[in-house]
Amino acid sequence: MTEFKPTILAFCCNWCSYAGADLAGVNRLQMPPNVHVIRVMCSASVKPEYVFKAISQGVDGVLVLGCHIGDCHYLTGNHRTAKRIPVTKKILHDVGIDDRRVRLDWVSAAEGEKFQQVIIEFVAEIKTLGPNPQREVNM
Amino acid sequence: MNDLGRRLARIAFDERGADILLMMAENQGNVGPVIISKGQDPGDARIDVPYQLVAILTNLLPFIGKAKVAILCRRCDEKALIELAKRGIVDDASMVRIGLACSKEQIQACRCSDCVPSKVDIGEAAEPCPEDALAIELGSMTIEQRAAFWMRQFRKCNKCFGCTLNCPVCFCDDCVLEERTYTPKEGIPPELAFHLIRSFHLADKCVECGECERSCPVDIPLLTLRKMVNRDMKNMFDYGSGDAEKKSPLLTTLDDQPLEDDGHAC
Amino acid sequence: MRRVVVIGGGIAGIQASLDLADRGFEVHLVEKSPSIGGHMAQLDKTFPTNDCSMCILSPKMIMCADHANIKLHAYSEIEEVSGNFPEFKVTIKEKARYVDVKKCTGCGDCIAKCPVKVPWEFEEGLVKRKAVYLPFPQAVPRKVTIDGDHCRTIQGKKCGVCKKICQAGAIDYEQEDSIVELDAACIIVAIGFELMDASVMSQYGLGVCKDVVTSLQLERILSASGPTGGHLTRHSDNMEPKKLAFIQCVGSRDAHMHGYCSSVCCMYATKESILAREHAPGLEATIFYMDMRATGKGFQEFVSRAKQNYGVRYIRSRPANVQLPAGGNGVLVNYETSGLSGESVTEEFDMLVLCPALIPSKDAGKLAEILGIDLDEDGFIDMPDMARPVDTSRKGVLACGFVSGPIDIPDSVSQASAAAARAAELVDGGDR
């Protein structure tokens, strides 16, 4: 059996987590190569539809990363994220998709190391969960 | 017109001053929604056929104009009207509700826990049903078992859109699920995303009327799924659809609707 | 008249030019070397965030070149300044590049074929460039320059290879310096600093021990675009050093050399230690210092991180001298540990980095004369009134950046913006 190489999508807000990811890069913090970042202006613009779409098309995990509560470049944008994504996870859970495949976290522009840590942890978690069963559905 | 019809017309037109009345009627063997003005005879009124009149209402709105509408309302219709009014889709003030208490059988069929309208005009209030047995069963399953169950169900879906077309709180003219943005696959069954996205769209407004499930030609227990998500919303935000005072927690800040764990690393 | 001449194309000059140009002024940016960028372009990273220096600088350099309100005079010098505020007459000498910049595409074909090799300024002499050269890959403007002092043809010898090879026909051995005269309301001086020649302090072995380098040389060695491609190696045997030492205050805070503190060495030595360790895992870095001056935002934490996460050893001592070990590789550092009970220690390192005093650019004296402004006793431009921190002793002549005293990059940048504000005040306001 070949090694499972998860495909992971990460939505990063432009102001904090994308900058945090950049900082991780600048500091050459090494991490697994499974995560593909989509830059959005605010985590609050991440439609749960994207998460559902990705998961049902076989993406193994989805990260939604935003500014810490209180630090949102758009005041309270991420307050909505803080509620939408948990609901998104619950819905996945209700239909039998392990909601650990979706993770919401806050990474500031200064937290390159936090970004690295989130990526390392998440990739490890997805590896223990194994391939997204929806992958086969879509093959 | 039967006695029931006459009684509804009296409440609507004489007692509550409505211009038109929306109800279910049987005409030449066909049961369906009808809309009548005072004095019109649509055939025999029927209350034993569950149908979401509110779903009809939203389609009729452009044609109704300023007319005052009376509508036969079960508890779920009533809640649907509240949800629509919160979104400015219907004008609550111009609405005359005729409260209909559901029958025991209907309550059983809907596994309904909130079945008595704020004012009972027709029928008799009956005991609500305890929790949805299937939901409980699904909740006690392992995640793999639950996945197996739902995937089996969803595999039957032929994407007829009955669930959305007949939903009283689905108010978009064209459903985004008809486009390829989130469900790019051609043919049936649709991707899982179809059901997930619909669940999310209804999370802050589903009134558990059961119309989706009744409309489903392949018997997917959609009402159970709705109930599961509604229970999540209740647990997370103490939110239940049909409460005129509560804004959707998904649209407000954490100041209005704090999350217990602050949403961190969930 | 809304025209300002900015002298010096380092980060301070660039920032002052951009702010004034954005503000609607016509700016003439005069840079003596073939490209703007200054010392910041040579740096690998910047402290305390370890941001890639070129990455943040390059966009600003290009904005300067692209800006409709900025006229760039690279490879140019100020010849003469007459008149007074607000009507200075400035004479700029655009030095002959022996290249028609309108025709040159910067393709580099000529560079590949040029037979003459000379020490490369940008690479701090670690490697050689050709007589026809681009100062560095991201140079702005991206035009080659022929170094007339070394070009065989210009020196009257037989060659002409570059002219033959250039398909654009850009080589022009006959080119002469040209003179540009213009009026300007204000002049901003931002000519920066240079490193004191540390070889004059012979006790530290620069130029004698092969494995003693300057901090700016190390910066180039660490840079991915530098002479070693970012591989940390020492000169004597090209081995990766395992023990690296820094000596701070080489020629600064020293009554015999330069009394002042150069301000940035504590932090860049810390940065270079971290980077060296990242480039060479397991490397042990030692910094010999007098006082650890970490006064900026995030600096103290940076030093702590260097200690805790990168094992950087800080020793409070000013080494007496260094010696060449018997094998000829590496260096022996003689120092005393601190305190009355301090003892003499001789420790061997694979490589030694000197952090020399940063001194005013050598043109400061000549330029001060041309501009009629005063220098202070250390040779920095005198800024006599602290309430007007960018005003020199002459009205309408402003200064910013390191040439007005030792400061780091953010301070240079904010001072440059302040100089822009001051020029705007002088020109737009009533303070004449």
Added chain:
Amino acid sequence: MMVRIGVFICHCGHNIASAVDVEEVVEYAKTLPWVAHAGHNLYSCSEEGLGSIKRSITENKLDRVVVAACTPRTHEPLFRRACEQAGINKYLFEFVNIREHCSWIHAKEPKEATEKAKKLVAMGVAKAALLKPQTESEAGVIPTAVVIGGGISGLVAAASLVEQGIETHLVEQTDRLGGLLCDITTIGPEGRHARTLVKDVVQKLEASPKTHIHRKARVSDVKGFIGSFEVTIEGCDGPTKVPAGAIIVATGTREFAPTGEYGFGEHPQVITQLELERKLAMGEKPKRVVFITCVGSRQPGREYCSRVCCNVTLKNALALSKASPDSRIRVIHRDIMSSGSAAEKLYKETSDSGVRFLRYGLERPPEVVSDGDRVNVIVYDETLDEVVSLDADLVVLAVPMLPPDDSEVTGKLLKVPRDKFGFFLEAHVKLRPVEFATDGVFICGSARWPVNARECIWQGMAAAAKASIPIKEGKVVIQAITAEVDPEKCAACGNCVLACPYEAIEIVDQDGNRAAKVNEAQCKGCGTCVAACHNDAVSQKGFTSGQLGAMIDALVKASLEGSR
């Protein structure tokens, strides 16, 4: 519609090419739909790189450009401008980050990094194919500035703006201008008289009809955005609403109260620098004085060096030493932070004047013991390697400067971030020291980081330079990333209205069709409304669900191909 995408992969010298096989990614890009050309550059951002992209746009008749290089956060404007120069709408450019997000973080896995770069490029191309040209709208700029804080930084910022002909409101909490400088005698290291300096600036300010000074006032509300803020100033005469084009934050700093440290609050002889300044102002000349530096700073919990305290210590130590020939002034320190030339000179002069310097370590801090009218300071001198006892009339603690108490409130009002200590966080520590990431709001002085008066002055001027740019330009350009509504799809449910953090959306009736409408000038382009809309009636320019959906599709496709 013809779509011809050009893809350019950057080597970034070795930065990308050392981990990512650039040529392989180029070949892969050529296989992607809509790609008409794929090439690579050593440094895409160099003049040469930009030139080759521009040439390629013309030669290959490209109508969209994808550059895979570093981060859009720094380099996007550059490439967009290049597109524009070559005749392509700049919003038809898509940036793929294969350096920070790929080569640098997978430096030791070249194969994996290359595969990932391919996927990222595929995603970028998928998005690019759906990009639409956009036009940027312009908004006017109110030619007025508001400066918050009447300390030296704020005063100088306001004075500079006024001098440049800009109407300026200065808001000061107290009834006196000058901030901390009012409390001190002379400013080190130059020795300039502090109050005279303040007086000069205030006089200059007050002389101008363009100055509006609000004493005993605070900013209670800030609405709007660059070019058209509305700042509510709560003053003695009630609230005033001031329209402004730009705002400068200069709220300064305050002294840490070292209660409980070295007997502060217990022995009256133990005081802070500011308290010493007051004594000096009253003509007191204590003779036996021990200064202790780094009290409450450079230690766990408050790790930072507060930058100014050593120089204040040196200045006061020298003044006291000179004041009386028989004085005994001692400075107990950890490092003397006299960076630069003037400060280092002051250090030398101070030590030459007979002031004695003793160094202590964090592991053995000095102790202050009361002895009647006096106190004794017992300290282990690292240099002498012995414990010494110093008797003192006065012990002066050099304590760190802290952000002002209300910096959190100010931060929230202006929607600007602060660092972990509470100091304001500038847009970029290196190259944007006086700007906030929020357009039109600027920062100077010790509210950003403790700085001396000279630095405050130039930072105030620098902030004024930045604030004057939009005001003098008279307009700001609104980036085309705002939300827009398709009224045909909109059900007017109001989800977006509720979700918008800026109250930029309203439901309007247009010819009987109710639909949401976005006020573009108020929209900041966060996209919160987009996720609130169930029908994709609201979309964000440059981040539409179609574009992001296509990116997901591309990732899925590329990954499935990879796993087969």
